[in-house]
Amino acid sequence: MEAGSRSKSGEQCPVGKPPSDMTKVLVVEDNSANMTLATFLLESVGHTVLKASDAEAGVALAHAEQPDLILMDIQLPGMDGLRATGLLKGDATTRDIPVIALTALAMKGDEERIRAAGCDGYIAKPLSYKDFLETISNQLEKRAAGKT
Numbered sequence: 218m219e220a221g222s223r224s225k226s227g228e229q230c231p232v233g234k235p236p237s238d239m240t241k242v243l244v245v246e247d248n249s250a251n252m253t254l255a256t257f258l259l260e261s262v263g264h265t266v267l268k269a270s271d272a273e274a275g276v277a278l279a280h281a282e283q284p285d286l287i288l289m290d291i292q293l294p295g296m297d298g299l300r301a302t303g304l305l306k307g308d309a310t311t312r313d314i315p316v317i318a319l320t321a322l323a324m325k326g327d328e329e330r331i332r333a334a335g336c337d338g339y340i341a342k343p344l345s346y347k348d349f350l351e352t353i354s355n356q357l358e359k360r361a362a363g364k365t
Protein backbone atom coordinates (compact mmCIF):
# COMPACT_ATOMS: atom_id res chain seq x y z
CA MET A 218 0.00 0.00 0.00
CA GLU A 219 1.12 3.54 -0.77
CA ALA A 220 1.55 5.85 2.17
CA GLY A 221 0.05 8.75 0.21
CA SER A 222 1.59 12.00 -0.90
CA ARG A 223 2.38 13.42 2.53
CA SER A 224 5.11 10.93 3.29
CA LYS A 225 7.73 13.49 4.28
CA SER A 226 7.25 16.83 5.95
CA GLY A 227 3.74 17.72 4.83
CA GLU A 228 5.04 21.17 3.99
CA GLN A 229 3.03 23.25 1.60
CA CYS A 230 4.41 24.83 -1.52
CA PRO A 231 4.85 28.57 -1.12
CA VAL A 232 2.02 30.30 -2.93
CA GLY A 233 3.00 33.92 -2.38
CA LYS A 234 3.70 36.23 -5.26
CA PRO A 235 7.29 37.30 -5.87
CA PRO A 236 8.23 40.51 -4.05
CA SER A 237 8.29 42.53 -7.25
CA ASP A 238 4.52 42.01 -7.56
CA MET A 239 3.80 43.24 -4.09
CA THR A 240 1.53 46.20 -3.92
CA LYS A 241 1.51 48.41 -0.86
CA VAL A 242 -1.80 50.06 -0.13
CA LEU A 243 -2.12 52.65 2.61
CA VAL A 244 -5.56 52.81 4.24
CA VAL A 245 -6.38 55.94 6.23
CA GLU A 246 -9.62 55.23 8.09
CA ASP A 247 -10.76 55.95 11.65
CA ASN A 248 -13.64 53.48 11.70
CA SER A 249 -12.29 50.14 12.85
CA ALA A 250 -14.99 48.06 11.15
CA ASN A 251 -14.25 49.71 7.80
CA MET A 252 -10.52 49.32 8.38
CA THR A 253 -10.93 45.62 9.13
CA LEU A 254 -13.04 45.06 6.03
CA ALA A 255 -10.73 47.05 3.73
CA THR A 256 -7.69 45.22 5.11
CA PHE A 257 -9.34 41.85 4.67
CA LEU A 258 -10.33 42.58 1.06
CA LEU A 259 -6.92 43.97 0.11
CA GLU A 260 -5.01 41.11 1.70
CA SER A 261 -7.34 38.58 0.07
CA VAL A 262 -6.01 39.69 -3.33
CA GLY A 263 -2.40 39.74 -2.18
CA HIS A 264 -1.80 43.39 -1.35
CA THR A 265 0.22 44.56 1.64
CA VAL A 266 -1.76 46.94 3.83
CA LEU A 267 -0.41 49.89 5.80
CA LYS A 268 -2.85 51.40 8.27
CA ALA A 269 -3.38 54.83 9.73
CA SER A 270 -6.36 55.95 11.80
CA ASP A 271 -5.94 59.68 11.27
CA ALA A 272 -4.77 62.02 8.54
CA GLU A 273 -1.55 63.10 10.24
CA ALA A 274 -0.37 59.51 10.64
CA GLY A 275 -1.49 58.75 7.09
CA VAL A 276 0.52 61.59 5.58
CA ALA A 277 3.60 60.56 7.59
CA LEU A 278 3.26 56.93 6.47
CA ALA A 279 2.81 57.98 2.85
CA HIS A 280 6.12 59.85 3.03
CA ALA A 281 7.95 57.05 4.80
CA GLU A 282 6.60 54.07 2.87
CA GLN A 283 5.76 55.46 -0.58
CA PRO A 284 2.72 53.19 -1.06
CA ASP A 285 1.40 52.34 -4.54
CA LEU A 286 -2.06 53.55 -3.65
CA ILE A 287 -3.79 55.40 -0.82
CA LEU A 288 -7.37 54.87 0.31
CA MET A 289 -8.40 57.99 2.19
CA ASP A 290 -11.45 58.29 4.41
CA ILE A 291 -12.90 61.80 4.13
CA GLN A 292 -14.29 62.18 7.63
CA LEU A 293 -11.42 61.82 10.06
CA PRO A 294 -10.74 63.25 13.51
CA GLY A 295 -8.60 66.38 13.26
CA MET A 296 -7.47 67.04 9.71
CA ASP A 297 -10.00 65.66 7.21
CA GLY A 298 -9.19 63.44 4.26
CA LEU A 299 -9.58 66.14 1.64
CA ARG A 300 -7.06 68.38 3.35
CA ALA A 301 -4.68 65.45 3.77
CA THR A 302 -5.05 64.67 0.07
CA GLY A 303 -4.29 68.30 -0.71
CA LEU A 304 -1.08 68.07 1.31
CA LEU A 305 -0.02 64.85 -0.43
CA LYS A 306 -0.79 66.28 -3.88
CA GLY A 307 1.10 69.47 -3.09
CA ASP A 308 4.26 67.60 -2.18
CA ALA A 309 6.63 66.40 -4.90
CA THR A 310 7.52 63.23 -3.02
CA THR A 311 3.92 62.02 -2.71
CA ARG A 312 1.93 63.72 -5.47
CA ASP A 313 2.20 60.80 -7.91
CA ILE A 314 0.63 58.34 -5.51
CA PRO A 315 -3.01 57.86 -6.50
CA VAL A 316 -5.52 58.66 -3.77
CA ILE A 317 -8.97 57.09 -3.71
CA ALA A 318 -11.42 58.70 -1.32
CA LEU A 319 -13.57 56.51 0.89
CA THR A 320 -16.76 58.38 1.45
CA ALA A 321 -20.27 58.01 2.70
CA LEU A 322 -21.10 61.17 0.77
CA ALA A 323 -22.32 60.30 -2.67
CA MET A 324 -23.99 63.37 -4.04
CA LYS A 325 -22.90 65.15 -7.17
CA GLY A 326 -21.37 68.19 -5.49
CA ASP A 327 -19.41 65.91 -3.19
CA GLU A 328 -17.79 64.07 -6.07
CA GLU A 329 -16.67 67.41 -7.51
CA ARG A 330 -15.30 68.44 -4.13
CA ILE A 331 -13.41 65.16 -3.88
CA ARG A 332 -11.93 65.57 -7.37
CA ALA A 333 -11.07 69.21 -6.71
CA ALA A 334 -9.09 68.16 -3.64
CA GLY A 335 -6.92 66.01 -5.90
CA CYS A 336 -8.39 62.56 -5.35
CA ASP A 337 -8.06 60.21 -8.32
CA GLY A 338 -11.32 58.46 -7.58
CA TYR A 339 -13.67 57.50 -4.82
CA ILE A 340 -15.39 54.50 -3.32
CA ALA A 341 -18.74 54.89 -1.61
CA LYS A 342 -19.32 53.47 1.84
CA PRO A 343 -20.71 51.06 2.92
CA LEU A 344 -18.05 49.16 1.01
CA SER A 345 -19.21 46.67 -1.59
CA TYR A 346 -16.39 44.19 -2.05
CA LYS A 347 -16.83 43.99 -5.81
CA ASP A 348 -16.79 47.75 -6.46
CA PHE A 349 -14.02 48.14 -3.95
CA LEU A 350 -11.68 45.63 -5.57
CA GLU A 351 -12.57 46.71 -9.11
CA THR A 352 -11.86 50.36 -8.39
CA ILE A 353 -8.54 49.48 -6.81
CA SER A 354 -7.44 47.15 -9.56
CA ASN A 355 -8.39 49.70 -12.25
CA GLN A 356 -6.44 52.40 -10.46
CA LEU A 357 -3.37 50.19 -10.07
CA GLU A 358 -3.50 49.23 -13.75
CA LYS A 359 -3.70 52.88 -14.71
CA ARG A 360 -0.69 53.60 -12.51
CA ALA A 361 1.29 50.68 -13.93
CA ALA A 362 0.53 51.85 -17.47
CA GLY A 363 1.62 55.39 -16.67
CA LYS A 364 4.86 54.35 -15.03
CA THR A 365 6.93 52.30 -17.50
Ligand code: MN
Nearest residue numbers: 247290292293
Ligand atom coordinates in the same frame (compact mmCIF):
# COMPACT_ATOMS: atom_id res chain seq x y z
MN1 MN B 1 -14.28 58.36 9.18
